[in-house]
Amino acid sequence: MLFPPKLQYAWARQGRGLACAAAAVALAGCAVGPDYVRPAMHIPAAYKEAGPWKSASPSHIDGHSDWWTAYGDPTLDRLITQADTANQNIQQAQAQYRQAQAAAAAARASFWPTLGAGVGAERAQTNTNGLKLGNTYSVGLTAGWEPDLWGGIRRSVQAGEAASQASAADLAAARLSIQATVAQDYIQLRVTDLQLDLYTRTLAAYRRALQLTQSQYASGVALRSDVALAQNQLSSTQAQAIDLQAQRSQLEHALAILVGKAPADFSLPALSGPPGGTLDLPIRLPETPTGVPSQLLERRPDIAGAERRAAAANANIGVARAAYFPALMLSASGGYSSGSFVQWFDVPGRVWALGAALAQTLFDGGLRKAHSDEAIAAYDAAVAQYKQTVLGGFQEVEDNLATLRVLRDEALAQKQAVDSAQLAERLALAQYRAGTSVYLNVITAQTLALSAERSLVQLRGRQLVASVALVKAVGGGWNAAQIEPPRAAENSAADAKNAQNPENPSKAS
Template structure:
């Protein structure tokens, strides 16, 4: 007698062959070394292991990053995408196991007798209890397995995508914060410039009243004050826009109890990070691992498309008891079973199967191109940031000397103007030169910090809070 408990172990022991092509990752289409070598000391951790609390020691920025990890909608959507992909992978994996169900039935039926009439004796009753296996596909050619592998690879890709979203978010918060600090300090510089030129205007008017200067000097001073007023209003507008951008990336309003912010000059941001080799990016950047898993999924889809050309064997079976009365339901004589294998072979599909295989192969080629483009983009980001790291320090030193020289010139020009040795134009030119030099120095400091953030993000930093021990992505998702 064929029994279901004997059939199930035999079904589960059947091993399937796989028609997936062997996946060989394409070589990285980038040079073996970055154009600029590492400038970081050996004691500094790699960026992918350096927590953002160590990279950004500013307590105000740390608080903002915490708020963003809790409230940012893009990160929340990425976490939900991971959960959805995990459920899809579970659904695809469940198809590799037989679905066994318990079915219980009880039916009463009234039929006609031989004379075509119904009567009390024509009522029959049927009772049944079965353990059933429904249309389980024997995956002899790996179709179900390939679909499961593809779904699992997409789940891993979604996980890496969520990690990449956090790295992007941490970098975006830092960039928006430093842009806000730069706008704030530019407003402070504009206010200082406005105050200096108001003093210069007052001096020009005093000299005009004592007949030591002309109305032209007063008009020039008034023009400079008006320009300072306009620049101050423009700076305030930039500050408002920077605040709006920061609030958007945080996903919530700025708290009122934030710690005080240090100046850009005193920002405790690590300046130099070890870049390693371009091949390290494949291990350290989640977006590259995401592109790799997308390629793995596309390769598995080819295996499923190939297996669709071969016969599909499905199995339906049941074992249980059937009786006209409940008292005799579990009698050994009431045992029933059913075994119904089915095989189907595609003969004519109008070219659909070949088109699906062709589509799967094209999708794999697309995944390879996307993977290579992602590697090239990562190499470019790191190379650009390293180029900035190598030059910003020297440029800032040179600009500091230019500011010092401009301050000395303004001091001497002011003394000569008060003594009547130089005209108003010489003093105005010295003031403009100092203002431009200070603005350039401030912009350089902002660009230098932005370059440090870009290098940290390009090297895969921002996934951990402290030294790679605390995974903020997991805690934020939970």
Template sequence: MDRHILLLAAVFTLGGCMHNRPYERPPSPVPAAWTEGTAQPAAAGAVQGPEVPWREFFSDSGLRSVIETALANNRDLRMAALNIERAQALYRIQSAQRRPTVAVSATGNVYRLPKDMSVAGINVGEAVTIQQYTLNLGAASWELDLFGRIRSLKSAALEQFLATEQARSATQLALVSGVASSYLSLAADRESLRLAESTLEAQQASYDLIRQIRDSGMASDLDLRQAQSQVEAARVDIARYTGQIELDGHALNLLAGAPVPPSLLPNELGAGSAMKEIAADLPSEVLLRRPDILTAEHQLKAAYANIGAARAAYFPRIALTAGAGSMSSDLTKLFNAGAGTWSFAPQISLPIFDSGARKSTVKVAETDRELAIAEYEKSIQTAFREVSDALSRRIRLREQHVAQQALVNSLEQANRIADARYQAGMDSYLTVLVAQRALYQSQQGLVSLRLAELANQVALYKALGGGGGG
């Protein structure tokens, strides 16, 4: 007897060791830090992106209000929240299988036996009516999880639930950055529209002045038509930016999940659109806190747990069915002394030959784990590249901004000189026309560069896995 117990214990121990392989986080497939070409020393007051909640990162109160509206109404985020509830329910279902299911049942059975039927204990030759009433409380087919099959399935369900939670965080972070990008695009297009309108006003004034001079015989028709071409070009830009502003508003309303009040919409890329400076001298391990990478890691842990469940199929499955209650042929005597009844039905099963199905199931689970590892490593590499791109672009955009601002300043002086020389009769109006067009294009280019800088800052915040839930 002792030998049997020891043998059974050894089988149980072997089973636990065979399939309970601990999870190991794969080594990071990227460098420990970003290259010198992208990472620079942190500026004074710079913050670490992953640690800053979005309410602190964005200083524009209007933008914060729009983001809050989106978090409350966006349908993508709502679907992500519903997916969490579904995953939580599935986890509870799987977790409940570790405990026995207890139910109470009551049955009544009344039937008639004809007189030509011969039944033990019943008089033959006469018809009888048999009554049977049963009340039972018991557990049906409760599996003893001696080899960890149910525990592994529960662990897999838990990791799937946690992965769903992280997927919602990733959706929220993407929503916050998407709203910010759309908000900034609207601000830039509105600023460009105002610049086009002020240009149109100035060009219209020049056109009116040149027409008066032409009527007095001191200017040519060519000068008038050249001035008119500037007026029409400004009108084209006004129509284009007006249409783009409408599209920006539609996109922002879709992200917000509701119409955004006009009072919250930006007028320009001013100081209100400023964001906190993000430090670049961060170790790459901060990427491990990105929601999408955490999602991939939970999926990997679930794959490990599924291997344990698959390997447990090599061991016996033991299930218990038990119950206790009362039985009587008379409903009024169902609870009398002596009417008690009980049952106990243990069951053990172990496939002997399955044509390699169990081995193939384990192989599928192990392949799923390798796929999950590859997906996890790819998500880290993708995140590293996104941060590297944003850091490199930030440096180059700053250089372009400085050069573009210098270009605008230079063209402003050139425009004043060209206008003065025309007024003095030293140059034709074509010189003024070229100077005005160059200045206008450089000013629009400066607006575009400022937008690109702000949008890149939002992209860097997102790439670092900034506190979208803050």
């Protein structure tokens, strides 16, 4: 069958256009710029501090469950759950993550052609073959596509995806930070409750001591100064208890903000113990497994986020280098244009066009080189930040392991000090009743006993706060696999190669 020559010519042009498009797709297999390899750094085989430590009543922190439940306090569980859903810092991090996801989706959209539609009406006067005045009506579709010949778009997509993963890690880090802050503030508030209970019992003992001195003075066997000393001891201790109330109020207000409430809408009742008994903390000290240092790179969200930012910066080097190469733009359009609507579908009213344009910047005053140098410098900065974050993570783990070890030993010694101070207080009171000692000895013994007991309570709080800090330092059960898909075999091989001979992206082509 024979076709009209014009139609054969049009098909030939379309065939050449399709061939150009196929060639462009084939060329799109290459990508300029360095392939990303995780920055290499020395990782110690073990922590300097021994671990994991064990508590008297160990409860293991399971990485597959909420870490704070190991502390065994339902009130703490409720507060952290509220903070996860209502804390404004977490809400901000979630919004920033959605923003990063949208930016990554926008970068991926560049892979696809753009399609547009247009409708127009025009009234014009022409002088061709006489003066003519007429209308023109048109409708059509346009399409354009820039093949990713040099991988610039692909590198841009890689950068966007890495930035999105970094933002996901930032969200996890923000959530872990808020959770740890809630736990630490709650622990300090409960320790304050314990101190207030201690002061309540101490003030009751001091009132009895004041009554004793007053009776002794009335009987003529004590000096007026003994009464004054007892009164001073009672009043100064009352002032210290009032100061603790101020501390508790501030901690309660801080917890209110963390769970997304105004302080006026939030209250946390004080602990209550058995009548006549000693109040105790409802929080137990769990066992925190630290693992080995190399696991920290996958278990801390801030380290994972810093690593993903290095990957994004590496991809941006390829984006900058793609600007050195020519850009190919393929375009097509088709539609109808005529002086009246009824003539649209006639052959003269049909219009179409295919086109290709290759553009290359010949001189830009060093702009492309400056952008390339800027991208390389940004990568170097991201690598340095990543390594510093890793080192900081090691320090935090070591610090809290050392703190827990020291506090454990300190608590044992402080418990002995409390026992000795309480014995000295009882003996001093007995000697004063018998008239064989002055009341100044009683005051000294009481002051030492109160100070020793308060220090012991504070040590328990410091142990729990350090335990939470250690949980945060080792990632709180989080893992980088939550934001990063399984690594391809070639990437794993590249990581192994990098561990022996790190590549300098600034020298890669």
